[in-house]
Each structure stands twice: as structure tokens, then as C-alpha cells.
Amino acid sequence: MLERIREGSQGPWAMLIIGLVVLSFVFAGIGSYLNSSGQTVAATVNGEDISLSELERAYQAQRSRMESQYGDSVTALFSDEGYLKQFRRSVLDDLINEKLVQQKAEEIGLRISDDQIRKTIVNMPEFQISGKFNNDRYLALLRQNGFQPSDFRDYLRTQLTREQLTRALGISDFALPGEAKQLYSMQAQTRDARYFIANAASFADNASVSDEEIQSYYDAHITAFDTEEEVNVAYVTLSVDDLKEDVTVTDDEIAKWYEENQDLYRKDEQRRVSHILIERGDDAAAAKAKAEALLKTINEGADFATVAKENSDDTFSAENGGDLDYITPGLMEDAFDKAVFALQNVGDVSDVVETEYGYHIITLTDIRPESLKTLDEVADDIRDNLQSDKATELFYDLQSRMAEVAFEVPDNLDEVAAIANQPIKETGLFARSKVPAEVDYPQVISDIFSPELIEEGVNSDVIELDDNNVMVVRVKTHEPQRTKSLDEVKGDILASLRDEKAQQAAQAWAEEQLAALAQGNTIDEVLAEKGISWKTAENVNRANSELPHKVVETLFTLAPSSEGAREVTLLGTGDVALVELTAVNSAPTVDEVTLADIQQRLGASYSQSLYDGYVSALRNEADIAINANQ
Template sequence: MLEKIRENSQGLAAKIILGLVILTFALAGIGSYTNSVDTSVAEVNGEKISQADFEKAYQNQRNRMAQQYGDMFETLSSDANYMANFRKSVVESLINQALVDQASADMSIRVSDDRIKKTILEMPEFQVEGVFDNNRYLALINQAGFYQSSDFRDYLRVEMTRRQLTQGLVASEFSLPYQETQLTALQNQKRDIRFASISAKQFEQGVEVSDDEINDYYLANQSRFENQEKVKVDYIAIDVNDIAKTINVTDEDISTYYQENMANYRKEVQRRISHILIEISDDESAAQTQIQSIQDKIAKGEDFAQLAQELSADTFSGENGGDLDWFEAGIFGDEFDAAVLAMNEVGVVSDVVKSDAGLHLIKLTDYQAEEVQALADVKDELTEAVSKQKAQDKFFELQQTAAQLSFEIPDSLDDAANATGVEVATSVWLSRFGNPAPFDNAKLIDAAFSDMIIEEQLNSDIIEVTDSLAVVLRLNEYQPAQVKPLETVSEEIRTLLIAQKASDKAQAIADQLLTAFKAGEDISAQLTENGTSFTVKADVARYGSDVDASITREAFKLPHPIEGAISATSVNLSNGDLAIVEVQAVKAGESTSQANFAEQYSQQLAQFAYQNYVESLREEAKITQRSVVDTASQY
């Protein structure tokens, strides 16, 4: 195939096309191709939010929703109105983030490099057996899409800066005892109510729906009747874990690995030190005199720790007798490090050492000699390490083989499978979201729904799912997204429209009855005519009652009943029925003490404060929103 491409590229037609492309660049200039149109989705105080930023946030939010709600979200995503609101919420969130970032910058809120480093070192995700592991750190951030450490540090800096601002707002909120008393009393309030539910289903009899109405609804709600796009793929998977099971490890392999990685099995010499620091001001001779005086006192037997506590300029370590814990090179400079490394006897005190910080006297307080783990003691660990290393090397070799053969023979996976010793497998039907592993990986799904797979029906490129798994895909079967024919959904639409008309009829009757009821009329007869009557419920609680939640919610929104006025309303129930609700009496609730209530209430207040703060930023900001490209079809 490659040879055929090379031959065709030498033809006259290819040369003419290439010449025209070169001529176009020469006349128009490369700049005309690189000057892109402004595709930003919003602009906040002159700062643009790009389409790329939106798509990244949109995809992340879709993934979170898909993981949380599964098939339910797939159903929701077929609703064009829902997805329009979904995209709008993503843009609003990005605007709020931009406003918070700008406010942080205006207030000079910063996060130091040292704090970033400390945070990374302490993150449990990057630790192995409680100790930071740089290889794990790099692997995880690469897997998350941060291909340089600086990218992840920049991301972390932004997140920590935002957190500083929000924590400053949150920490300032508190609740007062009287507020807690009022709130618990409201929560414990009870109401006597009565309600009458009007069934919508009783009005379905005799409701007529024309073919035109069905057709109009069908045309206006195409997305509701659309089959989701799906694909089934054949694939080969090269897995380090499978390769490791076939690896043979010899004693020679173990010995060689042990020698090459001796540093991993050697515990270096460790020195614990204390120091006394005298700072050098304008008069260095005075500092020299002072440090010499301290040195004389030590020579005469005075306690080093006591002198450090009384005289050291390093007050932080001085409080602990000058203790600097186990020695780490590079803090006080080369001369200081050299002095420490020359000390091998516990209790010895150095001569005066000069550094940029001042003059030091250093005492060795503990010493641990070098320890080397014997090969026999770590043989099992070495065997596993060698097996993994060999498997990883074989993995890269097979990965290259699969990549080459699947490209050179793009209409079959058999050759690549035979060369790598794996079998061609077939996936289940895959959709854009909610797939089983390994197809819950975005890179695999992007490839499965790509033009290369579906339109051109070629093998995919080799896809590195993780550091230990690589996959090549090709199309097995494809089901495009398409609207179901009207004839297959007409009865569904008819049933839906009948229910809707019946509900509208129930709503009209409920409105009429409510108007009469609030005017003081007795509507018992009309309720009976509509197959219902009032149900009386006493001491209904705000939460946890046996009354329909919609009725309870509206009952607690209604005003207290007063003489000469009826406190009532109508309610749409979740099943399509209607209800008339009246509050007859309100009973004050008792103020009770609840565990952690003050903390929970303060958190609610803090959340409201943050929302109000962001709203105030929005009111003062200059915000321009543009139409958002519909990315739903891309994912």
C-alpha cells in the first residue's frame, strides 16, 4: 500500500495539484490560512473563553453525568432542549470561573511555588506506601492529559487560588443561636391540610387526536424519536498484564537487575543535626566574637541545646534545641553541607561554618550507617520487578508491530493479531457514553466513532489506553442515529397527546374549582362529579409525611390562614393529575438541638454568600456571550 502511495504521488495530476497549492500559498500568504475566525463562546471583561475551553468543560461534564446517571442521561441527551440548557450551564460555569480568577488577580491572591510543591508531595494519589513516588506522579498526570509537569502545576495553582478566595468567603460565614432556633422551629412546624386529587385519566375517554396533530408533534419533537448512534468494533488488545504471565525470569536476570538498581536497595547514610546560628549584620567581627564565645562555652561543657534555645538566631529550630531533623543537602549551601558530611561521630560539634544565612555551629545528634538489603532478602520483589520490566519491553515491541501491520494491512486485524499473539475480539454495541471497560475510555470511543472507522472502514491507529494497554479497532457493524418512522411511533404520540389533553382538561376544572373555593363556595358536589373529595390530614410534617411530596411542598408555601380568607392553591402532581390543596391550621414547631446543625447551617449560608458574591461580580462585569457550537454530535 505504501509503495502504491509513493507511485501515485509521482504522477502528473499529483504534481499539478501540488503546484496549485504552492502557488496559492505564494499569492495569498500563509497568514491567510492561520488567521482564524474568533470562535470564542464568551468574553468576560475582555478575556475570551475559547471554543476549545468550552468543549473540554462540556466533555468533562458529560462524562460526569454519564457516570452518575448512566442510561438515564443517555435518554436525557436525546432531548434537544435539555442539551441546549446543558450547554448553556457549562458556559455559565466557565464565565463564573473567569470572574473568580479575575477577582483573585485583582486582590493579589497568590499561591507560592513552595506551597504547590508541598501540596503535590502530600497528595496521596502520588504516593506509594506513604511516600511520594515521582514515576507514579508522572504516569498519573500524563493519563489525566498533563504531558508536562509545568502544565499540572499551572492547573493546580489556578485551582488552589480559586479555593483561597472561596475559603475566605466561606470561613467568614457563621450562624447565630437565634437563627438556629428559628430555623429548627420552622423545620418542625406542622400543618393541618385538606386536599382533593382530580384524576386526569378520567377525561381521556372521548378525547380525539387527529392525524395532523400527530404529524405536527412528530415534526416538532424529532429528537424524542431518534435511535441513538451505536457501533460494534473488532479489536486487538495488547496488555502488559497478559504478557507478564508468559515471561520467564532467570537468576541471572535477577542478579543483573539487582546490580543495576542497587540504589533502590541501599539505605544511604543518614545524619541528624542541630545548629546554632548567629546572623551577620554590618559588623561581621561582632558576629565572629559571639559565635566564638558560644563555641568556648560548649567546649567547657555547657549544653548545646540550651545555648541554641537562648542564643540562636534561628528561633524556629532554637525552640527545639537547634534540631534540624535528618540532614538534607542544599539548604544552607556547600560549606554547610561539607561540614555535615565530614561528621561521623554522634555528639561532635563542628568548627564555625559560614553560609549566606550567617555563622553556624553544627552538632551531630544521630547517625545511621549505610544499609544494603541482601539479594536473597528481596528476591521476590526483584522477580516481580524484572517480570514487569521484561513485559513492558515486550509490550512496546508488540505495540510497534501491531501499529505497523494494522497500518500496512488496513482492511483486516488478522495479520496484526497473528504477529502479536493475541486474538481478535468483538465488542458489545457501544454508544457515546456508559460503556464497559475498556470502552469507557474517551480515546477509544472517539476512535470508534471516527470517520476512519465508520466511513473509510480502515483499522484505527494504535491507541494507548493506559501505560499498560494498547488497542487497535476496526468496524464490525454500525447503527446510525436516525429518526424512527412516523408509523412506528404514531400510537405512542396519540397516547401522549390524549394524556396531555386530559391533563389540560383536569387543569381547567381545577382552576375553576379553586376560584369558586377561594370565593367561599362549597365545591363538594363538583368534586364528587369529578370523582374525588377532600381528604383531611392533621399534623402534616414538612418532611417525611405520607402525603404526596408535591402536595406537601405547596402546602408549606401557602400563607397562614386568616379569618375571611382561604389559603389554597392547585398543584400539578407527577402522574399528571391535579390537586386542590388548602391549609386549615399552622402549628408552631419546637426548637430542638440537632447534632452538627450549626455547622450544616453555616455551610448553607456560606454557599449562599458565594453565590451572591459571584452574582455581584456578574453585575459589575462586561460579559458577551456568543452562540455555542452544538458539540453533542461530536461525542
């Protein structure tokens, strides 16, 4: 076959086709590569770029924070392409705002000193162990996040400069003690009231509803009677954990694995060292000369820790006499690493060592020799690992066979269940808005509501829920979305209209009582005829949860009046209340601590509003170009 293809490719028609393809690349494909801008910019702010990589880092960081905080609920949101685009754009907007604030901070000359940066790093909990700064952790985290120490200092300087402007704006607005007192007096004020509640049900007897009204309501609220598409899903799952009981691990296998993988249980030699760093700066020769002079004084008997504290440019370790704690082979730069492990005895001092950071003098302060855990110490762990490996291998084999039979026998899950040795389960009917937890995975939801599974009635492919769990599903029953007929919902509409008319009747009756009270009449007898009586409430505050919410809300909208302050309000239950304000009780005397706290919170609110307005003004005046693809 390959020979025939080769021969055919030499014919005139084939050559013509190949020539046309080549031309198409010349004028289209290759041209597009040559003319492509290779755009790596997400946005440009006043001539400064925000790179796509910067946006991606910020996006991933924000997404990770949300997923760790909200779990699977937000993961489903991220499967929505529209939401994903909106979320990414909001992250870009935040980066643009930060860039604008940074530019303004630099424009007005805000600066951060080296000492401020050092103190900030030392006090960052991320770099601390047991509450104290740890240089190893600091360097390790920087490497993990792609930073060199100098790069991180520059990054931190930018962040702190931006924060300077933010704090400056924050302290430029404040709340006066009088404002705090006024807010407190309003928040802590209580009120006395009397009220009654008219039960709408007692007015329902006269609430007649005609067929025309029912039809009119149905027509006006037709979308409210739309049903959601529903499915009943049958499914089979397979888990690595389920297979662990089906595999065995022998002692010989454990011993063999231990012999072949002893390096995993070997702890490298650790050496504790201290160092003195002289940064290269603009004059490498002078820096090296200084390092050699310091080495000479140490060799002549000077205390290494004292020399480090007074001279080392690594200010973090210098505070501890140059101590870097324990290191293992390969942890530090090659030249530094080689020098450390060339030292023979505790107390030995190296020659001057050159690295990318500058010139080092290193002393060995302690040695922890190499160690190896015994087979007995690690046998249980090895057994678990081998059992997991065997179960995983079986898992992939069964998964492959499940995929084959799900495709070959598409109209049921019997064969799939037999291979997995798991039961076929069903969810019962559910809508997309109420997915049962057992099938609530983005890919599963996408498949079970797909036309292929619904219309063709076939099994899904094997769906990977995670590395250790898979599922095969099929739609057993499907109820399409539809609009319920009038006959189906007539009873509900009738009840709703009756309730509405009953509330309207109760409201009209309560308004009559309100008018009677306004004229100076008593209504006690009228209330008694309805089996209603006044209720009193004293010292009601705004957060009261014992009274109906609308009663409390209405009570605090009433203004004191010599003629009586009253109002009729509709309750969420469908009943009606008449509320009368009887007294306004002043807030108790506030202590200075509480008042200061209110003043601080009020000032913070003012400051945030000011900051938001300031950033908005910067955006309005800025030259911002956003990549159309973002």
C-alpha cells in the same frame, strides 16, 4: 543522491530561491523574533502582572484536584477544547480576584508578623509527622515545589495578608438572633392538609386525537425525533499484565540483577544533627562574629540545645534545641553536608559553617550506619520487577507488530488479534452520549467517531490507553444521525397527546371541584363517583418525601384563610391533585445551640454575598488587561 542535491544547490536558480527564502526570514521570520514582545503575561491588574507561569501553576493544580476527585468523567471534559478554554479562563478570573483583594489589603495597611508566619507553618498539617512539625519534611516539600524558605515565607505572608481582608469582610456582616429565629420558624414549621389525587388515566376515554394534531405535534417537536449517530465497535486490547504469565525469570537472573544493582538496596548512613543558624542579614561580619562567639561558649561547656533555643534564627528547629532529625548525604547544601559528615563522634561540634542561609554551628547527636538488604529479603521484589520488565519488552514488540498488521490488513482485526493472542470483542451499537466503559477513553472515542474509521472502514492505529495498555478498534456497524419519520413515532405521539389531554381533562374536573368547595358545597359524592377520596396528612414538613413533591410544594405556598386555602396542582406523574391547607403548626421551641448554628450559617451566607459584591466592585473600578490568547 546527496551529491546531486549538493551540486543542484550551487545552480543559479537554486541560489535565487535560497536568496528569496533568506529575505522572507529577514522581513518576516527574523523580524517577528526581533519585534516579539516575548509575552509572558496572562493579565495585568492595576499595573501588576499575573504571569503565564503563575496561571499555568494554578491551572494545573485546579485540574489535578478535579481529576483526583471526579476521575475519568472530568478527564473526558478536558478533551473538549471549548471546555478547556472556559476552565482556564475561570482559573485566570480567580487569580485576578485574588490579586485585587491582595492589592486592597496592602493599600489599607494590613500586615502579618513573623510570629504569625512561624505559627502558621508549624501548624500546617502538610509539614507534620504524627501530628508534630517536622523540619526535614518542611524543607523537602519546599524544595519539591520550587521554594526556598525565604520565598515560601514571602508567599505565605501575601496569602495571609489577603485572608486578613477576607476575614475582615466576613465579620463585618452578621445575622441577628431575630433573623435566625424567623428562619428557623419558617424551616421547622409543619402543616396539616387534606388532598385528593385524580388519576388522569380515568379521563383518557374521552381523549381523542386527530391525525392533524399528530402531524402538528410532529412538526412542532421535529428535533425531539432526531436520533444520535451510533456505532458498533470491534476491538482488540493488549496489556502488560496479560503478558506476565508468558515470561519467566530464573534465580540466576535475580542474583545477577541484585549484584549489579545493590545500591538500590543500600541504605546510606544517616546522621542526626542539631544546628544553630545565625542569618547573615545586612551585616555579614557581625553575624559571623556572633556565630563564632556562640561556638566559643559551646566549646567552653555551654549546653548546645539551650544556646540553640535562645539564639538560633531557625525558629522551627530552635524550639527543639536545634534538632534537624536524621539526614543523608546530599540532602543539605554542600557546605553543610560536608561539615556534618566530617564529624567523627557523637557530641562533636563543627566550626562555623557558611551557607546561603547564613552561619551554622552543627553538632552530631546520633549515627545510623550504612546497611544493605540481603538477596533473600528482596528476591521476590526483583522477580516481580524483572517479570514486569520482560513483559513490557514483549508488550512493545507485540504493540509494534500490531500496528503494522492493523495498517497492512485494514479491513479486519483477525491478524491483530492473533498477534496479541486476545479475542476480538464487540460493544454493540452505542451513541457518543452513552459510551460503554470498555472503550470510554477520549482518544478511542475521537477515533471511532472519525470520518476515516466510519467512511473508509479501516482499523485504527494502536491507541495507547496508558503506559501498560493499548487497543486497536474498527467500526463494524454505523448508524448515521437522522430524523425519525412520522410513521416511526406516530404511536409515541398519539400516546403523549392522549396523556396530555387526559391530564387537561382531569385538571378541568379538579378545578370544578375547587370552585364547588369555594361556594361552600360538598364534593364527597362527586369524588365517590370517580372512586376518589380525601386523604389527610399531619405535621408535614418541607422535606417530606412520603407525599408527592408537588403536593408538599403547593401546601407551603398556601396562605391560611378563613374561607379555606386550596389549590389544584399538576403532578409529575401526569395526575392532578387538589390540596387544601387545614392547619399551620408552629415550629417547636429551639435550643440556643441550634439557634446559634443557624445564626452562624445565615451570617456566613451574608458574608459570602458581601465578599462577592466587594470583589465585583473592585473589578469594576480596576484597570484589567487580559492577554487575548487566554
